[in-house]
Amino acid sequence: MGKSAQVSKGHPPGMQKEISVKRGKKGRIDKNRYGLFFLAPFFIAFLIFGLYPILYTLYLSFTSYDGFNNPVFIGMKNYTKVFTDPLFYEALKNTVIMWVIGAVPQFIFAFLLAAVFTYNKVRGKGIFRAIYYLPRLVTAVSISALFNQFLSYPSGIVNQLLTSLNIVGEPVNFLSSVPFAQGSIGLIHWWMFYGNTMIMVMAGMTAISPSLYEAAKVDGANGWNLFWKITFPLLRPVTAFVFLNSLVGGLQSFDVQQILTGGLGAPQGKLMTVVMYLYNTAFKYNNFGYSAAIAYYLFFFIAIFASFSVMGRLKEGRESS
């Protein structure tokens, strides 16, 4: 009833017709309730394994809980502590620094390679793309253990190569110096993810109609102009998506730093990420309530960024439908 009232109020006559046609097919309307059956397993599983643990974490964040005795409600204490916890902000700072070190070259390579593959005929394109993408698929833990061997002091492969080529006189203890260690993490992240970013950027570039470039070239635009005036603006949604994706992923980074430092975040705690801090607080120091508060505080930062992305998607969904 409400629907037809709405229709007569505002919608154009075409809409009204469509709805009356829909109602005419009585059989289909009867079947539509099956939709809920098809959605049920997903939402039941999400309620049990997703939403319930999330709310349970929220509850625990207001308690003091050591993993053995019953949680004791302590109100906002965990939150007032985390807001002023220098270790949290230090971990957040480290996480962002390591993300930037990895993300900057990652984007440069991704855009450069996407342009190379989109605007040139490259022989073996499929093989190149596959090889660049491969590191993204492989277990981060295995990759970290692998690089831990490569960078190890004094006889890891990197040191063997550097000393044998006389680039350095003495082996370098990479993972004991802050800039080298953070740089290595950034480099590993670059190595793992540039291929993935490249493929997402490429999908966006391929979608730009060639006729736009043709028209601009007729008007006398050069390659540089084409990129800044056509490619870059039209790629904005894709750029925003890969940027947010990378930032949100970067804020959650854990595997590589945990394996390379054995969970300690050494040297000088500069490799400690927020999620490592969260993990250690709960599973090393049995402070689950505080760890839950850290999780929510981190989520607060992530949600701010992610909401831009969700809004973008919803907007796009509305435009395309």
Added chain:
Amino acid sequence: MRIKPVKKTVMYIFLIALAIISFFPFYVMIINATRSTGDILSGFSLIPGKSIADNFGEMQSRVDVLKAFRNSLVVALSSTALTCYFSAMTAYGLTAYDFKLKNTAFTAILVIMMIPPQLSVIGFFKFMKGMNLLNSFIPLILPSIASATTVFFIKQYAETALSRSIIESARIDGAGEFKIFNKMALPILAPAIFTMGINSFVTSWNNYLVPLILLSDTKKFTLPLVIRIFNADTQDPSVGAMYLCIAISIVPVMIVFFLFSRYIIDGIGAGGEKE
């Protein structure tokens, strides 16, 4: 845009150099898996050694990596099967029917995609501890029923691939709704399911944080957890055995990838375009 031969040469040199950088670590990993610890520490080589059997014996004597391999395989295959079937089911429900909560449900799925896994970890741990499911594979497998990203991707595909007239004609022939889904929709959605299935397998195979907090019994360890043990053993490291263990965790993924890379890469591309 045509470019000059010199530029073209520079371009290929760049592409090949980058391919070497991307693949070289894997190559060294495979080579070192066949060399003895002594050889590996004394120098660098591009030629395989003869110690793979020794490394294997050493590896198994420290940690049962084959058992971990089986565990990883059981978890990843079961998760993938659940993700594929139930995501297709959800996507089908969102495409083939019109009902009141449909748009709300789809918006919910988009929001769920954005929830970082860390948010639930602490509650999940306590929940599973309370259910006596620590050291069980169930908490690693059952949550795969609700994979929002997979639903999103398959739904995008279903919107163009599934036509309502086919569904309607099957109904006229008297087929039930679930039969239509199982016999007709699943084959039509197969390409998207396949792409997301590979992704789901790899994600589960690589999963680290959740097994790390739930599994403490070494007999239940998955591959990332045994690699962690090897990596942490700095007192008496067996580097050759460790390279072999890393290779065992990586090579299956590499094989799957090179067999199906086209589907995987097209999948990401298609997903990216929609964003």
